[in-house]
Amino acid sequence: MRRTSRPAPVALAVTALLLAVLPAQAHAQAQAGPGPVPDRVTVDGRTFITDGRGRALQWRGFNLADKAGRGADALAGIHESDLRDMAARGFNLARLAFFWDDLEPAPGQYDRGYLTRMRRILDWADRYHVKVVLDAHQDVYGPHFGARGVPDWATRDEGLPFTPVPEDWFSEYFEPSVQAAFDHLYKDADLRAAHARMWMTVASELGGHPALLGYDLMNEPFAKFLEGEDLPAAAGRFEAGELTEMWNRLARAVRLVDGRSWVFVEPTVIVGLGVPTRLGHIDDPHAGYAPHFYETAMETGADYDPNGTFIPAYEAAISDYPTRNRMPVIVGEWGANPSVAHGSRFVTDMTASLDRFSSGWTWWQWCRGGGYCFLDGTGAPKPNARLLVQPYARAVAGDPTGFAYDPATRAYTLTFRTRDNAGGPTQITVPQDTYPDGYRVTVRGGNAGWDGHGQTVSVYTHAGAGTTYRVTITPKQP
Numbered sequence: 001m002r003r004t005s006r007p008a009p010v011a012l013a014v015t016a017l018l019l020a021v022l023p024a025q026a027h028a029q030a031q032a033g034p035g036p037v038p039d040r041v042t043v044d045g046r047t048f049i050t051d052g053r054g055r056a057l058q059w060r061g062f063n064l065a066d067k068a069g070r071g072a073d074a075l076a077g078i079h080e081s082d083l084r085d086m087a088a089r090g091f092n093l094a095r096l097a098f099f100w101d102d103l104e105p106a107p108g109q110y111d112r113g114y115l116t117r118m119r120r121i122l123d124w125a126d127r128y129h130v131k132v133v134l135d136a137h138q139d140v141y142g143p144h145f146g147a148r149g150v151p152d153w154a155t156r157d158e159g160l161p162f163t164p165v166p167e168d169w170f171s172e173y174f175e176p177s178v179q180a181a182f183d184h185l186y187k188d189a190d191l192r193a194a195h196a197r198m199w200m201t202v203a204s205e206l207g208g209h210p211a212l213l214g215y216d217l218m219n220e221p222f223a224k225f226l227e228g229e230d231l232p233a234a235a236g237r238f239e240a241g242e243l244t245e246m247w248n249r250l251a252r253a254v255r256l257v258d259g260r261s262w263v264f265v266e267p268t269v270i271v272g273l274g275v276p277t278r279l280g281h282i283d284d285p286h287a288g289y290a291p292h293f294y295e296t297a298m299e300t301g302a303d304y305d306p307n308g309t310f311i312p313a314y315e316a317a318i319s320d321y322p323t324r325n326r327m328p329v330i331v332g333e334w335g336a337n338p339s340v341a342h343g344s345r346f347v348t349d350m351t352a353s354l355d356r357f358s359s360g361w362t363w364w365q366w367c368r369g370g371g372y373c374f375l376d377g378t379g380a381p382k383p384n385a386r387l388l389v390q391p392y393a394r395a396v397a398g399d400p401t402g403f404a405y406d407p408a409t410r411a412y413t414l415t416f417r418t419r420d421n422a423g424g425p426t427q428i429t430v431p432q433d434t435y436p437d438g439y440r441v442t443v444r445g446g447n448a449g450w451d452g453h454g455q456t457v458s459v460y461t462h463a464g465a466g467t468t469y470r471v472t473i474t475p476k477q478p
Contacts, residue, residue: 037421039286043399045323048359049213049262049288054422055395058403059330059360060388060429061093061130062086062374064121065137065367067148074102075117080124082366087128089381089389090431090455094130095216095332095362096121097137100198101151107194115205126211133264133290133362134202135216135332140172141181147172149219154191156184170299179224186223186242195246196253207258214262216290216332217250220269235270236278243268244280251284264290264330267321272296274313277321289322293334293350293361304336304346311353319357331361335372343384348407351390355404363388381433389434391473395427397461401468410434412473418446420465425458430473438476445469 037054040047048056066077078096086094102114118134125132138149145155145162147169157177165171172178185191199217206212223238247265254263263284267277272294295310322329331354336346354361367373374385381389390405391412399422402415414428430439432455439457441450446463450471459471 040326040328041399041419041422042326043401045319046357046359047322047326047328048396048400049328050422051395053395053397053424054419055397055424055426056400056416056422057359058392058394058396058400059093059131059362060390060392060394061091061095061360061362062366063095063097063135063333063362063364065097065365067097067139070102072113074099074114075121078121080127083121083124083128083130086366087130089433090391090429092130092394092429093133093213093330093360093362094125094366095133095135097135097219098202099137099148100154101143101148103202104151104194104198107153108197110201115202118202119206119209122206122209122211126209130211131213132211133213133216133262133330133332134206135219136199136202137219139219140169141178141222144181145172145175145178150181150185154185154194155181156188156191157181168300173222174225179222182222183224186246192246192249196250199250200253200257203254203258203261207254207261212261214264214286214288215254216264216266217247218266219332220292221246221266222268232270232273232275235268235275239268240278240280244282247279247282247287248284251282251287255284260286262286262288262328264288264332266290266292266332269294271318272314274310274317276317279321281325282327287325287327289325289327289329290332291318291329293331293354295336295346298336298340298346303340304342304349306342306345306349311349315353315357329358329360331358333364334361335364337371338374338382338384344387347384347387351388352404386433389431391428391430391434393426393428393471395424397422397424397426397459398469410475414471416469416471418461418463418465418467418469425460426469426471428457428459428471428473430455430457435473435475437478440474440476442472442474443469444472 038050041050041056051057064078066075069076104110122132140147142149144152158180160177160180162175162177221243225234251263265282267279271277271291364372368375368377368379374381376382387407393403393414396416398416398418400416405412441457443450443459446467448461450457450459461469
């Protein structure tokens with residue numbers, strides 16, 4: 001029997017708070033943070049999250065999602081071995097999908113067993129030194145439309161028609177009933193309060209966990225079109241208005257119980273067409289940007305075009321917003337079927353692009369089987385997906401001014417500049433899958449030393465602030 005609980009008094013207080021005019025109190029609480037070590041550092045317009053030593057952090061990992069399991073079987077498809085095997089290949093981040101319809105099956109009744117299973121996954125992640133972003137996932141709104149996400153009780157479709165399109169599920173977002181449901185979620189006071197209460201419940205239960213990096217407040221938000229609007233016009237209007245308001249409202253709810261973790265916000269999927277977002281400012285001291293990076297043609301089954309314009313257009317559009325707002329970018333989803341003819345070129349081109357504008361990413365997804373899965377049916381990485389396993393600097397004791405990996409030569413280079421408020425070694429992940437015969441390390445700059453243990457190269461710098469170092473890692477010849 002599913003165990004449920006009613007909302008705690010503090011959660012009821014949140015409803016009143018969010019519907020009243022007290023957002024400043026939540027913001028003031030969020031402002032209270034750590035001492036002189038910054039929570040982020042901006043280098044040449046790109047922002048990185050920092051750790052307690054002031055080191056700039058980078059992230060590589062996968063989405064973990066069990067869309068099939070429901071009720072007592074929810075999240076049963078995610079195992080400790082998933083986190084263990086991710087870490088064994090050098091990855092340090094998981095984006096864990098959870099579903100509001102599982103968490104709150106009836107209004108105000110939260111499934112404590114579901115929260116316990118979420119915590120268990122966080123415990124596994126901590127055991128293997130993997131950080132987690134909790135993703136409130138939705139596809140086509142929720143189970144009312146045969147998908148997952150927002151509960152049926154929070155779905156108001158106005159009795160409008162809905163026609164499933166199994167061969168093109170994304171087109172279901174354009175059904176009038178689905179768009180009406182999204183519109184009510186953003187506008188109806190009781191649903192807005194319920195949405196905020198849900199996030200406060202999650203943050204209250206899991207916010208202090210050592211494996212938690214932050215919260216992705218809602219996967220791929222969509223909106224109702226107005227008469228005569230095309231997709232770019234509708235997305236821009238929605239982003240500038242209702243979406244910006246929702247992100248700020250949900251962030252305030254989180255901050256009532258968790259002043260430390262990051263909150264990640266997404267633009268609409270229109271960014272995938274190279275259209276800059278019109279999101280407004282997120283009034284939160286720990287806000288990050290988590291766009292998705294999908295090639296539209298590949299989403300409908302096409303091969304990757306190495307001569308196409310998708311990557312340049314995306315890069316040109318994506319960086320303005322996070323640069324203006326000093327937000328770290330962790331791309332929450334990207335991927336494709338790695339078995340297409342140009343799959344190897346796709347992976348190498350995309351990872352090179354991500355190195356140019358982001359501080360991290362999570363591939364969709366860590367699973368076994370066909371499609372976008374990283375692993376084949378036997379549990380081995382697919383041939384082209386193996387190219388995701390690359391060296392990267394997970395913690396830089398200074399400002400990263402350049403980093404790149406050449407898959408042809410397997411040479412990795414990192415350039416960084418020391419600063420006063422960054423301590424400890426620079427740590428570079430060197431996956432054994434990339435360097436099965438070992439590696440060579442060269443460090444140029446001031447006085448420095450290094451050592452290698454397992455999959456980690458630690459670089460120790462001894463010169464003063466403002467000194468530039470260049471670290472090069474190459475394969476050792478057998």
